Amino acid sequence: MPDKICDVSGCNGESFRTVPSELAEKVFSLKEKKTKVHLCREHYKKYKKETKKDRELGRMDWV
Structure with missing residues (x-):
């Protein structure tokens, strides 16, 4: 049994990130x-x- 599992509803996969x-x-x-x-x-x-645009905008704010 993996230490941590995915937090998405209905998924029991092993945590990756x-x-x-x-x-x-x-x-x-x-x-x-x-x-x-x-x-x-x-x-x-x-x-x-799905979040590529949001993450790019977040990085731009720090510049």
Whole structure:
């Protein structure tokens, strides 16, 4: 059994990455409210595709 599992509703995959929940909530329905969520490899790929614009704008704000 993996130490951490994916926080997306209906998924029991092994955690691959941890991401901010505010961005993950835009793409997925999550099991519970947290500040950071664990995503499996498949959901992380989808998260990257769906939030690409938001993440680019976030990086521009710091410049």
